[in-house]
Amino acid sequence: MELKIKKLHPKAKIPTxxxxxxxxxxxxxxxxxxxxxxxxxxxxxxxxxxxxxxxxGFVWDKSGLSNTHGLxxxxxxxxxGYRGEIKIGLVNLGESNYTIEAGHKVAQVVIQKVEHxxxxxxxxxxxxxxxxxxxxxxGM
Numbered sequence: 259m260e261l262k263i264k265k266l267h268p269k270a271k272i273p274t275x276x277x278x279x280x281x282x283x284x285x286x287x288x289x290x291x292x293x294x295x296x297x298x299x300x301x302x303x304x305x306x307x308x309x310x311x312x313x314x315g316f317v318w319d320k321s322g323l324s325n326t327h328g329l330x331x332x333x334x335x336x337x338x339g340y341r342g343e344i345k346i347g348l349v350n351l352g353e354s355n356y357t358i359e360a361g362h363k364v365a366q367v368v369i370q371k372v373e374h375x376x377x378x379x380x381x382x383x384x385x386x387x388x389x390x391x392x393x394x395x396x397g398m
Contacts, residue, residue, distance in 0.1 A: 261369065262308040266343050269360060270304030273367065282318055282366030285346060292357045293350040298332060301346045301364055309338045315367045317346060323364070328352030331365055338372075 263272050271286040288304030309315055317334030324330055332347030346365045350356055358364055388395065 259310065259313075259369070261310075264306045264308075265304065266306055267302070267304030271361060273305070280366075282368045284320070284363045285317075285344060285365045285367060287346075287358045287360055287362050287364045290357065290360050292355055293329065293348060294355050295350055295353055298347060298349040301348060301358060303344045303346065303364075305344055306341050307336065307344065308341065309336060309369065311338045312372060313338055313369055314372045315369050318366050318368060320363055320366060327354075327356050329356060334365075336367070 265272070267288045270288050273283040273285055275283045285303045285305075287301045289302055291299050291301055293299050307315070315336035317331055317336070319329070319331050328351035330349050330351055332349055334347065336344065348364065
């Protein structure tokens with residue numbers, strides 16, 4: 259699969275896979291941003307991409323940033339039709355402010371095939387063992 263990348267900023271880094279067998283490729287910040295403890299920011303990557311029809315990009319945490327510093331991704335799906343700058347929402351759940359430098363890795367993206375469901379309204383759903391059991395209903 260070919261993924262076309264367009265630089266929107268002269269200092270933007272083209273995404274790369276750190277290892278040949280990695281599922282996700284890394285996205286880097288194009289700007290220096292300090293995220294206060296408990297705060298959230300939207301970080302520019304300075305790139306746009308052309309994802310093939312039938313696929314989407316899903317944004318995930320960098321495990322080192324999330325486990326060591328408490329930086330979590332605020333979700334993100336890149337649809338095949340989107341051509342604007344890729345921006346990454348981050349929240350700082352850590353106890354200290356954290357500074358992202360320009361050029362630092364901030365997220366990773368996994369490209370996945372997308373299935374489109376036929377959405378159908380019904381008056382009843384089939385029964386299951388779990389039924390209506392929600393959060394915590396399956397025990398520890």
